[in-house]
Amino acid sequence: MKILYYTSTGNNLFIAKHFGGDLISIPQLVKANEFNIEDDAVGIIFPVFFATSPKLIREFVEKVNIKTDYLFLITSYGRDGDQNALRIMKETFNKRGINVNYTNSVLMVDNFLPVFDMADEIELKKDLNIIDEIEKIKDDILTKKEYILDKELFTDVENIEVVLETTMTEKYHIQVGEDCSGCEVCTKVCPRGNIELIDEKPYFGDTCDFCLGCIHHCKTHTLTINDEANPNERYRNPNIKLSEIIKSNWQRV
Numbered sequence: 001m002k003i004l005y006y007t008s009t010g011n012n013l014f015i016a017k018h019f020g021g022d023l024i025s026i027p028q029l030v031k032a033n034e035f036n037i038e039d040d041a042v043g044i045i046f047p048v049f050f051a052t053s054p055k056l057i058r059e060f061v062e063k064v065n066i067k068t069d070y071l072f073l074i075t076s077y078g079r080d081g082d083q084n085a086l087r088i089m090k091e092t093f094n095k096r097g098i099n100v101n102y103t104n105s106v107l108m109v110d111n112f113l114p115v116f117d118m119a120d121e122i123e124l125k126k127d128l129n130i131i132d133e134i135e136k137i138k139d140d141i142l143t144k145k146e147y148i149l150d151k152e153l154f155t156d157v158e159n160i161e162v163v164l165e166t167t168m169t170e171k172y173h174i175q176v177g178e179d180c181s182g183c184e185v186c187t188k189v190c191p192r193g194n195i196e197l198i199d200e201k202p203y204f205g206d207t208c209d210f211c212l213g214c215i216h217h218c219k220t221h222t223l224t225i226n227d228e229a230n231p232n233e234r235y236r237n238p239n240i241k242l243s244e245i246i247k248s249n250w251q252r253v
Ligand SMILES: Cc1cc2nc3c(=O)[nH]c(=O)nc-3n(C[C@H](O)[C@H](O)[C@H](O)COP(=O)(O)O)c2cc1C
Pocket: 006, 007, 008, 009, 010, 011, 012, 013, 046, 047, 048, 049, 050, 051, 052, 076, 077, 078, 079, 080, 081, 082, 108, 109, 110, 111, 112, 209, 210, 211, 212, 237
């Protein structure tokens, strides 16, 4: 079994590690220009961004050639839009003649920090039984269950993913403060290789997916978003190390 994953703050890597199999980071596949995947079972594990998947994942799904008898898609999400994200990805694969056998989602800590206080969000989710949810999905996958998540969408706004992505990325901006230590962590966790350190200050290119990894992993909290509720609280899945995020995402090694 091959598990292809994308993560910015570790939730999806946490799920991927539970499933076992051969874990492969999608940003590393893109970096290596590797778009041919073959195995008896293949899974894609990704976060919901704006009721769809991250841009890098959408581009990957348009290109990847998957040969398998069992393709499953799992998304972790913080509020809603999981159903929409899975539907869009499944339709993309179907249009390309690739069958999807199973889709499901796991509710986890929401890392989209501009719209709430991150400390409240972590507290809100602390009693979720995430491991039980993941284990149930793992049982399904190991028995190659056929299932497509069927859940009401939270809104009837047409193309909600386009509306959300446009309004949110216009409204919120990443800001660089004065006290950068030049540690380069932001450049290493960026799955797009979109951040460069010049004179010990991060500079952003124009391929940002807005994954917010640079902000969450910034050691000095130099990177912030305008109008944040709590610039002092950041998130990384407590079971995932920074070195694992870097290994998954770093584009310049
Ligand atoms: C840019 C961005 C947009 C997001 N949009 C949504 C969303 O529309 N719905 C939702 O439920 N969660 C949303 N989230 C939350 C993530 O899907 C969730 O926290 C996920 O578990 C993060 O996975 P990771 O830790 O592997 O990066 C968003 C997060 C980011 C950074």
